[in-house]
Amino acid sequence: MRFPLSQAADIATYIARNKLRPRPEWQNNVAVSDDANPFRIIHTQIPAAGHERKPHPLIHKRFPLVMMLEPLHACNLTCTGCGRIREYESTISERLTLAQCLAAVDECGAPVVSICGGEPMLYPEIGKLCAEILSRGKYIQLCTNGMFIVKKLKEFKAHPAFVFNVHLDGMEKNHDLAVEREGVFRAAIEGIRIAKQRGFRVYTNTTVYKETDMREICELYEYLAQFKVDGHTISPAYGYSAVNDREIFMTRDDIREKFKDIDKMAKRFPLVSTPVYMEFLKGDRDLPCTAWGNPTYNVKGWKGPCYLITDAHHKTFEELMTKTPWENYGAGNDPRCEDCMVHCGYEPSSALGINAKISDPFKTLSWLFS
Numbered sequence: 001m002r003f004p005l006s007q008a009a010d011i012a013t014y015i016a017r018n019k020l021r022p023r024p025e026w027q028n029n030v031a032v033s034d035d036a037n038p039f040r041i042i043h044t045q046i047p048a049a050g051h052e053r054k055p056h057p058l059i060h061k062r063f064p065l066v067m068m069l070e071p072l073h074a075c076n077l078t079c080t081g082c083g084r085i086r087e088y089e090s091t092i093s094e095r096l097t098l099a100q101c102l103a104a105v106d107e108c109g110a111p112v113v114s115i116c117g118g119e120p121m122l123y124p125e126i127g128k129l130c131a132e133i134l135s136r137g138k139y140i141q142l143c144t145n146g147m148f149i150v151k152k153l154k155e156f157k158a159h160p161a162f163v164f165n166v167h168l169d170g171m172e173k174n175h176d177l178a179v180e181r182e183g184v185f186r187a188a189i190e191g192i193r194i195a196k197q198r199g200f201r202v203y204t205n206t207t208v209y210k211e212t213d214m215r216e217i218c219e220l221y222e223y224l225a226q227f228k229v230d231g232h233t234i235s236p237a238y239g240y241s242a243v244n245d246r247e248i249f250m251t252r253d254d255i256r257e258k259f260k261d262i263d264k265m266a267k268r269f270p271l272v273s274t275p276v277y278m279e280f281l282k283g284d285r286d287l288p289c290t291a292w293g294n295p296t297y298n299v300k301g302w303k304g305p306c307y308l309i310t311d312a313h314h315k316t317f318e319e320l321m322t323k324t325p326w327e328n329y330g331a332g333n334d335p336r337c338e339d340c341m342v343h344c345g346y347e348p349s350s351a352l353g354i355n356a357k358i359s360d361p362f363k364t365l366s367w368l369f370s
């Protein structure tokens with residue numbers, strides 16, 4: 001099974017409850033324009049050529065599914081594709097307090113918390129933070145470069161709702177090139193080996209760039225099988241505002257070409273992307289952006305509209321939900337969204353059953369139990 005049955009059941013119940021009874025305070029849209037900001041994006045409300053704007057199917061049923069918690073942006077690496085160390089350079093030494101992190105988790109209420117950053121293992125109270133979030137009945141993915149797992153593992157307790165999600169963009173040579181430091185791959189692998197040995201659940205997290213050879217990703221997954229890694233997340237790199245001056249990112253067409261054989265990979269390896277999201281990556285299906293499904297909280301507040309684009313930071317989660325002009329984002333609505341096919345914007349749409357087909361529940365069930 002791709003996920004423990006209890007996790008699948010908990011999340012399905014959460015989704016059903018929120019779809020049936022959407023929280024009214026999150027549905028009012030009182031988006032305001034910050035006229036004082038000369039750099040603000042002015043959305044014209046004119047769809048791109050050939051794109052007919054349709055009402056968003058879930059615009060009045062918005063709720064969070066996976067919260068992205070960034071307790072700090074400091075990192076021991078300077079990875080080529082990382083926007084955080086560039087966008088948050090001025091606050092790189094700041095961090096949230098434990099109380100702020102937990103208040104944000106409670107305020108948002110998402111059943112899954114993805115702790116990222118920066119390198120979250122540098123957060124001094126990372127073990128305590130995870131224990132507190134688990135005690136609230138949440139599921140955690142701790143996204144890490146893996147270099148501190150061996151050193152800090154004693155601060156954690158293996159738990160079925162807790163996963164280390166270790167960043168690996170290829171085999172040793174190419175991964176170390178992507179993270180701009182030698183030895184990172186070996187340290188991450190040692191972290192994975194020890195964590196698995198001590199009973200922890202471990203995923204890997206791979207970003208696919210223009211230059212990535214998908215055969216190398218298969219080679220990586222074959223190599224990782226010896227450690228009995230529990231799952232692999234994989235996502236295309238696309239150029240967003242904080243990093244789009246680089247030539248390593250892909251257009252929508254590049255992404256479709258790169259992911260055309262993802263079904264074969266999903267049969268061979270424990271990929272944790274949903275079948276509907278994989279169809280989207282291959283270009284077989286359109287999905288609307290549901291960026292509110294993955295809200296991001298960091299030292300500046302709730303980041304809107306999404307993990308990738310920053311047009312505002314909000315003081316409260318309710319403010320993010322109600323003051324973000326959601327209809328203005330997504331491909332065809334905002335030029336910055338044109339090539340976006342990232343997990344954080346679109347995976348919630350597949351989980352929430354937007355543009356659903358009759359066969360989807362069967363596909364999802366057979367994927368879940370495979």
Ligand code: SF4
Binds near residue numbers: 240291330341345346
């Ligand atoms: S389409 Fe992508 S970049 Fe645009 S708002 Fe959604 S998640 Fe953000």
